[in-house]
Amino acid sequence: MANTVFQKPHALCDVPLHYCPGCTHGIIHRLVAEAIDALGIEGRTVGVASVGCSVFTYNYFECDMVQAAHGRAPAVATGLKRAEPNNIIFTYQGDGDLAAIGTAETVHSAARGENITIIFVNNAIYGMTGGQMAPTTLPGQVTQTTPYGRDPQYAGLPVKICEMLSQVDGATYLERVAVDSVAHINQAKRAIEKAFRNQVEGKGFSLVEVLSTCPTNWGKEPAAAMEWLRENMIPYYPLGVYKDKYADEKGGSK
């Protein structure tokens, strides 16, 4: 008698993903679906898709999905949560969406302490539009619009969302994770599940920032992109829990 120990989670639709080979969106989608499965909340979960490559998340999750205008996913999630407080509302946003045009919605939904879950995928570049500089692009990083590397004198410095939101009193749980290795993926899985569990328990605003890759626009092979993430992004964006209001409780982080 064989037991299946690893397979596609139920909350993830059985369709091919449109993402490029080696794109870590697929891994993060699976982690979100595994969290929905683990908590048994698929029937009352509503996701909010952002703008960018991840706009097609609405085709990939079995739960209901809404598509928000660029950057406005936390505002749409606020409305959904207030209209149907028993539903579990999550947004899935990239860095070009959440950290650029959607900064105001992100900061203010945190300040209001909305009981929602945000999955923030940071790959330091605009993926869908062809690899332009994003607010999270590292100093010196080559993109389509910074062909000689991002010059902080001219283009400023990256936005660090977890550090910034940790100063907002209304936020409940902030953690930065990565998906460059099996150990880090397992940690990301725990963080995402906790962010959903916080909402189920009514604890408030939870955001998980996931450092991810964009092999196509970084111009790297998938495995080399993982290496680049490890060597360049993690030192600049340190992993860890940035805020956990309930850390002292049993089941708190770490």
Added chain:
Amino acid sequence: MAKISFREDRCKGCGLCTTVCPKKIVQLSRDRINSKGYHPAECIDESACIGCFSCGTICPDCVITIEREAAK
């Protein structure tokens, strides 16, 4: 004893699974292509698989399923 299976038509040949296998038994096929036109991942020695599902964990496309014999 673990059984690994690949849904080959979903594989995009990114090769991430080949970088994490502790037994180095997951490789991209050299002589076959799938319906997408990629060289799909395959297991070259199923008897050596320990069922750790590292390959499945890092696969972005849910290509891999792992079964293990239930404890007697």
